[in-house]
Amino acid sequence: MDHSKKIENLLLLASGIALIATLGSLYFSEILLYIPCELCWYQRIFMYPLVLLLGIAAVKKDAAIVVYTLPLSVIGAAISLYHYLVQKISFFGEHSISCGVVPCTGQYINWLGFITIPFLALIGFTSIFIILFMVKKLSTKVGN
Template structure:
């Protein structure tokens, strides 16, 4: 049963690594400057790739517990960003200013999809996978 749980964490790590590389591609290759909410989401996705990768390498059964916290916080920030993107968030709590990149402009899309939505899906999938792996090993 532990082997199956390790595979689930491996999939979560691959998703976090792919997401991290994707945002680096968007920023460094496509030249899109991240907004402040994008930076906060990166602050939780990048460590996920490292923490989950080390957990897979060391076969640490506790890594899912640490990873699910990072993924949940990242998902909350992505949800907030999605609210800003669609204009659902009150202006008084919008972190993006006129001097920096827009949190809701057309540059916040990739292949026609809002980046905050892609981020929310990635964080949600990672959290779901990690919770599933914890349920596979209830004694850990």
Template sequence: MYVAWTIALVATGGAIFIGEVMGQTPCVLCWYQRIFMFPLALILGLACFKGDLGGAKYGLLVAVPGLLIAGWHTSLYFGLISQAIAPCSQGVSCTDANMTIWGAVPLPLLSTLSFTAIAALLLIALRKEKS
């Protein structure tokens, strides 16, 4: 649980840093991913503080939809899904080349990896709770 919470904190801090410090405007799908990641930092933090492994259930309910959106965004970014069905018709493009950090690592991929790791760690925590 603590590792999942740390990942959520780093992802939340990274999203805020990229948007507010680096000045990179998030696309529509990035906003949706933030809607699911930011509460994870709070939910998992409270669960860790209280020593409540049951908090993994609530975290998983938030992480899975975030993972689905992040996976969709990553598929769009890499051209696996047609851009004709992308929700980013106005404003910042969901597949823009600027959607990277350090000029090489795609932000949608980082989000997908973060949600995947959190979901996997929460599933492990739930299995430990049952045994």
């Protein structure tokens, strides 16, 4: 498989991950009626545009989108990691910012004792980052 086809497939995969993460967050809030805390909203701010940007990039086979989407995935992952630490480590939870109506320490889900909504977001952002990093490496080989 040539590099341009790999890039196309990777962009499609990243777009799919962003779409699944977005639909998952909407499922939690709109179907299960979990009210997002403030940090959850910030994570959404960085995930939702990735669906559109990466979707368009996948259709257009445009690896240059990495310049715009890598920072979104890094910032989103940082927020997710911080939120996860607030939930799971008492020091962070006790010294975190006030989150408003819904506390950021709350855990609507806690599968297997460690999988929470911010953890799922962190996995999504990290996966997208790794894929975009691979796209960047491949695109330099192609010359895009």
